[in-house]
Amino acid sequence: MTSTAMPTAEQHGFRPHSDGPFVPVQTRSERFRSVNVDDFEPVNGREHEWKYSPVAVFADLTSGELDGSRIEIESADVAGVDISWIGRDDARIGRAGIPEERAAANAWSSFGEALLVTVSGEDEKTAVVSRHGLGRAPRAAHTVIEAAPNSRGLVVLRGTGDARLSENVEIVVGEGASLTVVSLQEWNDDAVHLASHFARLGRDSFLKHIVVSLGGKVVRVNPSTHLAEQGSDVEALGLYFADAGQHLEQQVFVHHDAPHTRSRVTYKGALQGEGARTVWIGDVLIGNSAVGTDSYEQNRNLVLTDGTRADSVPNLEIETGDIEGAGHASATGRFDDEQLFYLMARGIPEGEARRLVVRGFLTEIIQKIGSPELEERLNAALEAELQGS
Amino acid sequence: MSVLEIKNLHVNVETDQGTREILRGVDLVINEGEIHAVMGPNGSGKSTLAYTIAGHPKYTVVEGEILLDGENVLDMTVDERARAGLFLAMQYPVEIPGVTVTNFLRTAKTAIDGTAPSVRTWVKDVRQSMSNLRMDSNFAERNVNEGFSGGEKKRNEILQLELLKPRFAVLDETDSGLDVDALKIVSEGVNRAMENTGLGILLITHYTRILRYIHPDFVHVFVAGRIAEQGGPELADRLEEEGYDRYLEPVAK
Numbered sequence: 001m002t003s004t005a006m007p008t009a010e011q012h013g014f015r016p017h018s019d020g021p022f023v024p025v026q027t028r029s030e031r032f033r034s035v036n037v038d039d040f041e042p043v044n045g046r047e048h049e050w051k052y053s054p055v056a057v058f059a060d061l062t063s064g065e066l067d068g069s070r071i072e073i074e075s076a077d078v079a080g081v082d083i084s085w086i087g088r089d090d091a092r093i094g095r096a097g098i099p100e101e102r103a104a105a106n107a108w109s110s111f112g113e114a115l116l117v118t119v120s121g122e123d124e125k126t127a128v129v130s131r132h133g134l135g136r137a138p139r140a141a142h143t144v145i146e147a148a149p150n151s152r153g154l155v156v157l158r159g160t161g162d163a164r165l166s167e168n169v170e171i172v173v174g175e176g177a178s179l180t181v182v183s184l185q186e187w188n189d190d191a192v193h194l195a196s197h198f199a200r201l202g203r204d205s206f207l208k209h210i211v212v213s214l215g216g217k218v219v220r221v222n223p224s225t226h227l228a229e230q231g232s233d234v235e236a237l238g239l240y241f242a243d244a245g246q247h248l249e250q251q252v253f254v255h256h257d258a259p260h261t262r263s264r265v266t267y268k269g270a271l272q273g274e275g276a277r278t279v280w281i282g283d284v285l286i287g288n289s290a291v292g293t294d295s296y297e298q299n300r301n302l303v304l305t306d307g308t309r310a311d312s313v314p315n316l317e318i319e320t321g322d323i324e325g326a327g328h329a330s331a332t333g334r335f336d337d338e339q340l341f342y343l344m345a346r347g348i349p350e351g352e353a354r355r356l357v358v359r360g361f362l363t364e365i366i367q368k369i370g371s372p373e374l375e376e377r378l379n380a381a382l383e384a385e386l387q388g389s
Numbered sequence: 390m391s392v393l394e395i396k397n398l399h400v401n402v403e404t405d406q407g408t409r410e411i412l413r414g415v416d417l418v419i420n421e422g423e424i425h426a427v428m429g430p431n432g433s434g435k436s437t438l439a440y441t442i443a444g445h446p447k448y449t450v451v452e453g454e455i456l457l458d459g460e461n462v463l464d465m466t467v468d469e470r471a472r473a474g475l476f477l478a479m480q481y482p483v484e485i486p487g488v489t490v491t492n493f494l495r496t497a498k499t500a501i502d503g504t505a506p507s508v509r510t511w512v513k514d515v516r517q518s519m520s521n522l523r524m525d526s527n528f529a530e531r532n533v534n535e536g537f538s539g540g541e542k543k544r545n546e547i548l549q550l551e552l553l554k555p556r557f558a559v560l561d562e563t564d565s566g567l568d569v570d571a572l573k574i575v576s577e578g579v580n581r582a583m584e585n586t587g588l589g590i591l592l593i594t595h596y597t598r599i600l601r602y603i604h605p606d607f608v609h610v611f612v613a614g615r616i617a618e619q620g621g622p623e624l625a626d627r628l629e630e631e632g633y634d635r636y637l638e639p640v641a642k
């Protein structure tokens with residue numbers, strides 16, 4: 001499932017991958033997990049969860065000592081959103097999921113206090129938690145985002161400036177709640193950020209989870225969603241733009257573990273410049289209790305220049321025959337020169353025409369966010385990314 | 390008065406089987422306000438001529454010139470040509486996902502005029518042109534050509550022709566795939582553009598039916614990469630009756 005950019009048959013539009021059926025290595029839910037770093041072997045880069053990543057660049061995060069003190073955050077007061085620090089032994093920690101790999105376990109073993117963000121109340125609200133300038137020393141963080149039953153809200157975790165961070169983010173969505181979580185990576189060029197998100201969805205709840213990775217040398221955000229109760233629903237969206245030398249990775253896991261659950265996973269990325277590298281792995285597991293599951297996942301990559309590499313690996317495991325639908329799509333395509341010609345033939349200069357096409361490609365994700373302010377902000381961030389090109 | 394001159398144009402295309410010569414010495418002069426129809430069999434090179442005028446990178450000019458008011462068009466990039474006043478209505482317009490017609494038109498208009506159009510008159514102009522072409526107003530918010538039917542794509546090309554106001558337009562089989570009503574609507578659009586801006590037109594077509602609505606001053610028969618004969622509108626009728634057989638060398642058939 002690897003596609004390396006070549007200016008050949010895929011010149012026009014997207015080329016579907018066609019490597020046959022996907023055979024998972026092992027049932028995803030049976031992977032080893034632990035909160036203790038010492039329970040994991042040292043990372044050598046050949047493990048299935050690390051084999052696409054430049055592990056040597058962040059050995060300090062997988063095996064070194066991490067500073068687990070409070071990270072610097074900024075946030076405005078928002079009615080219905082409480083933000084506080086809680087001790088590592090607090091019972092509200094560890095409810096959504098636990099690490100499956102060593103960097104996450106190292107963060108879990110190292111953090112001192114966790115940031116707790118609780119959303120309550122039925123009116124829509126937005127809270128932005130900014131993490132700016134976390135320095136260049138390796139650090140650990142832990143965040144718990146909890147949406148009370150029937151509450152609604154949007155929480156943005158935004159990262160800018162320097163960082164060498166390994167973190168876990170737990171997302172607990174109460175019964176009937178509707179929560180949007182956006183993880184926005186706009187780090188400096190040499191930042192490294194490894195994150196595992198664990199979401200647990202209660203009965204009839206809805207989570208929109210959005211990963212936007214634009215800045216950072218290595219950014220790996222792996223969201224897992226446990227559709228643990230009947231009628232829960234996740235929309236997982238991702239947008240990434242890798243420039244020269246950037247590695248942007250996301251391993252998305254959705255576990256359908258109750259009847260009538262629904263998932264939609266849509267990740268789109270653009271790659272530009274020598275060594276621009278992206279990885280998307282989409283695992284969907286439909287457990288035997290998950291009758292009536294409705295699931296679809298897709299990843300699309302737009303390759304703008306030579307010298308890039310996009311890996312795109314969908315995996316679908318189905319343990320019950322009684323589902324409504326399950327599908328996946330994955331495609332990596334070259335920038336379409338015919339589109340460029342069409343726009344330029346209308347007087348639009350090349351640079352601007354390219355930006356229009358790329359923006360058009362990625363805008364589908366931005367339009368799904370459902371928050372005008374955030375959409376505007378993301379458009380601006382994307383614009384900056386495109387201008388830099 | 391503006392003039393578009395094509396002189397002894399030879400054009401190659403690179404194919405998997407190697408270089409192929411497609412245009413083999415085309416001469417054509419189009420003055421502002423004139424309509425030139427170009428007719429010819431499939432594969433004779435009509436679209437190649439159209440793309441070469443617009444500057445498509447796949448086609449290499451190996452000999453000859455294209456001049457717009459004496460200026461060398463071949464030295465210009467694709468967008469420079471458009472800004473100099475050339476327009477190509479494409480045989481197969483491409484889809485641009487995620488870019489709305491509104492955004493696209495405004496961006497193109499701004500590029501061509503060098504300044505953004507005044508908001509009020511622009512919105513009105515776009516609406517008016519769309520309604521003239523019987524395009525539902527919801528097309529404005531749709532992505533360029535995405536999911537458009539063949540006929541809708543052609544209307545969208547003429548919409549651009551009307552709004553961007555070029556000096557010369559090449560219409561590559563704009564009539565193909567249109568039903569009678571759509572053919573009329575599109576032809577009216579072209580005629581309106583003629584009246585408003587007096588542009589010169591190179592109309593590529595296989596059928597004389599569009600010539601009932603758009604009246605050519607000249608008809609050129611295009612065969613095997615060059616113009617085999619030219620004449621007035623009556624030549625089109627003769628072509629319709631007799632076909633191209635008498636222009637084709639025996640080997641070519």
Ligand SMILES: Nc1ncnc2c1ncn2[C@@H]1O[C@H](COP(=O)(O)OP(=O)(O)OP(=O)(O)O)[C@@H](O)[C@H]1O
Nearest residue numbers: 402403404411430431432433434435436437438447
């Ligand atoms: N990009 C290309 N690659 C390979 N061959 C090409 C290319 N473009 C044109 N040709 C060839 O050049 C010849 C002329 O093609 P062109 O499209 O100009 O013909 P046309 O007169 O417009 O035909 P039609 O009436 O079918 O539209 C054809 O044989 C075609 O296969």
Ligand SMILES: [Mg+2]
Nearest residue numbers: 435436437480
């Ligand atoms: Mg043609």
